[in-house]
Amino acid sequence: MIINHPLLGPRDAQEFTYLGDAELLNRPYWLSETALQQFHEYLYLRDNPAGTHRELWFHEQGDRSWLVVTRDTGTHEIQNVELARDVALARRAARTAGETRG
Amino acid sequence: MRYSAFRLIKEALTGHKGWRPQWRDPEPQPHYDYVIIGGGGHGLATAYYLAKEFEAARIAVLEKGWIGGGNVGRNTTIIRSNYLLDGNAPFYEFSLKLWENLEQDLNYNAMVSQRGILNLVHTDAQRDAARRRGNAMILHGSDAELLDPAGVRALYPFLNFDDARFPIKGGLLHRRGGTVRHDAVAWGYARGADMRGVDILQNCEVTGLRIEDGKVLGVDTTRGYISAGKVGVSVAGNSSRVMGLAGMRLPIESHVLQAFVSEGLKPFIPGVITFGAGHFYCSQSDKGGLVFGGDIDMYNSYAQRGNLPVVEDVVESGMALIPALGRARLLRSWGGIMDMSMDGSPFIDKTHIDGLYFNGGWCYGGFKATPAAGYCFAHLLHTDRPHDTAAAYRLDRFMSGHMIDEKGQGAQPNLH
Numbered sequence: 001m002i003i004n005h006p007l008l009g010p011r012d013a014q015e016f017t018y019l020g021d022a023e024l025l026n027r028p029y030w031l032s033e034t035a036l037q038q039f040h041e042y043l044y045l046r047d048n049p050a051g052t053h054r055e056l057w058f059h060e061q062g063d064r065s066w067l068v069v070t071r072d073t074g075t076h077e078i079q080n081v082e083l084a085r086d087v088a089l090a091r092r093a094a095r096t097a098g099e100t101r102g
Numbered sequence: 103m104r105y106s107a108f109r110l111i112k113e114a115l116t117g118h119k120g121w122r123p124q125w126r127d128p129e130p131q132p133h134y135d136y137v138i139i140g141g142g143g144h145g146l147a148t149a150y151y152l153a154k155e156f157e158a159a160r161i162a163v164l165e166k167g168w169i170g171g172g173n174v175g176r177n178t179t180i181i182r183s184n185y186l187l188d189g190n191a192p193f194y195e196f197s198l199k200l201w202e203n204l205e206q207d208l209n210y211n212a213m214v215s216q217r218g219i220l221n222l223v224h225t226d227a228q229r230d231a232a233r234r235r236g237n238a239m240i241l242h243g244s245d246a247e248l249l250d251p252a253g254v255r256a257l258y259p260f261l262n263f264d265d266a267r268f269p270i271k272g273g274l275l276h277r278r279g280g281t282v283r284h285d286a287v288a289w290g291y292a293r294g295a296d297m298r299g300v301d302i303l304q305n306c307e308v309t310g311l312r313i314e315d316g317k318v319l320g321v322d323t324t325r326g327y328i329s330a331g332k333v334g335v336s337v338a339g340n341s342s343r344v345m346g347l348a349g350m351r352l353p354i355e356s357h358v359l360q361a362f363v364s365e366g367l368k369p370f371i372p373g374v375i376t377f378g379a380g381h382f383y384c385s386q387s388d389k390g391g392l393v394f395g396g397d398i399d400m401y402n403s404y405a406q407r408g409n410l411p412v413v414e415d416v417v418e419s420g421m422a423l424i425p426a427l428g429r430a431r432l433l434r435s436w437g438g439i440m441d442m443s444m445d446g447s448p449f450i451d452k453t454h455i456d457g458l459y460f461n462g463g464w465c466y467g468g469f470k471a472t473p474a475a476g477y478c479f480a481h482l483l484h485t486d487r488p489h490d491t492a493a494a495y496r497l498d499r500f501m502s503g504h505m506i507d508e509k510g511q512g513a514q515p516n517l518h
């Protein structure tokens with residue numbers, strides 16, 4: 001598999017290590033009433049879809065950035081690659097926008 | 103029809119006209135007391151033991167393709183009872199005992215061959231770990247022997263003993279471990295179950311689970327709706343998909359594992375060898391092919407085929423251990439989808455839905471578990487209580503803190 005790194009261009013997947021579902025970016029709030037339940041789900045339960053999957057890859061043999069790769073688990077075809085940092089910042093922005101609205 | 107030497111001679115003398123199909127091809131009935139989803143080794147064994155040990159009636163096994171086309175027909179056929187932890191060891195020992203009597207029980211030649219498994223060690227620390235594991239195995243009633251380099255050399259003189267980076271310092275020998283003809287396991291259980299009245303329904307994919315008021319009523323399939331008293335799910339790499347039909351999320355990721363077979367060679371590897379310094383293990387089939395494999399491909403996959411980096415890694419490790427491997431040509435390679443759990447150990451448990459039971463999370467080690475998994479799942483389905491040897495395989499163990507993590511890797515399925 002070739003991962004099209006947003007900064008470095010196409011790189012062999014062998015340069016990366018794999019962590020798993022990109023939902024891992026959404027760490028639950030540790031003081032929440034239901035933190036125990038939420039952390040159980042966060043740490044241990046997975047959607048594990050057959051098809052489109054957003055997942056975290058780490059460019060260990062390269063620039064050491066974390067990427068969010070959107071990939072089809074049925075064909076291994078890579079559909080999209082983003083910097084995990086951008087994804088996390090966009091999520092935070094969306095969350096704060098939601099909070100000011102609500 | 104019972105198989106025997108007498109039967110074989112009789113058929114040989116009468117032109118082999120008396121052999122019959124080994125199982126029927128029935129039409130689905132509207133209702134079964136037990137519906138087992140998945141016609142792999144585990145599903146078929148479950149149906150067999152339900153019918154034989156628990157004398158349950160009206161049982162069906164639903165298989166989306168043909169029986170034996172999943173991991174039971176794709177694995178590297180190793181059976182062993184060399185686990186360390188309390189939650190695992192009695193279960194795998196029970197399984198090995200069932201293997202030891204399987205062919206007599208099934209009246210079927212599954213070529214169970216206890217040719218021994220040798221786990222090589224390359225450092226002092228690994229030798230200590232092997233000694234500890236061996237002691238745990240012996241305490242649990244299994245067998246283990248720690249070999250020094252001379253002991254290993256006597257068994258496998260052709261290994262690369264004096265490699266500068268990974269010298270062979272010895273190995274842990276488990277003599278009762280070995281290999282089994284994997285297809286014959288599926289067929290033998292299918293025939294045994296069929297003889298006891300189990301309906302094996304092939305080309306019958308489960309597409310929906312009907313659940314009302316927290317109770318399962320039946321399954322929607324590509325061959326119509328089938329009502330069921332109890333439903334047991336045993337679909338290996340597809341566990342998340344099928345349990346997803348009931349709205350459940352599992353502590354499982356699906357990953358692909360590859361395997362390889364060389365051209366047929368004269369016998370030179372008498373048992374199973376595992377490399378301790380890389381991901382590689384190898385045995386030689388009775389047809390002469392070297393059967394070997396290594397690590398999973400590391401990323402989620404349902405594709406039943408892997409990529410080249412792992413092929414390279416496996417072959418490099420193989421060459422580091424058995425330099426003679428370089429003279430053999432690779433004949434075939436393939437992949438299978440495995441249900442990798444969060445602690446590397448399986449589940450045999452009820453769910454919060456009445457009548458819905460789950461067997462899965464077997465990672466790359468579920469073939470050896472086939473007899474005991476079938477037996478224990480049948481026990482659970484019939485009695486609603488876990489079998490003594492499988493009591494730790496609970497779905498809620500991450501919540502309660504009772505993980506069974508043989509390798510101590512944490513919640514990272516691709517590292518188990």
Ligand SMILES: Cc1cc2nc3c(=O)[nH]c(=O)nc-3n(C[C@H](O)[C@H](O)[C@H](O)COP(=O)(O)OP(=O)(O)OC[C@H]3O[C@@H](n4cnc5c(N)ncnc54)[C@H](O)[C@@H]3O)c2cc1C
Nearest residue numbers: 140142143144166172173174177178180308438468469470
């Ligand atoms: C390359 C490789 C090597 C391995 N080597 C070993 C080894 O040496 N030793 C060992 O112990 N284990 C090994 N394993 C693991 C072992 O093969 C599996 O853990 C075990 O076979 C899983 O149980 P099973 O036989 O029931 O699975 P399967 O044979 O995969 O059965 C599951 C069945 O469910 C069916 N199914 C799925 N979805 C549906 C649906 N919706 N409706 C109906 N049916 C459905 C599938 O078609 C399949 O036939 C290996 C696995 C692989 C891939």
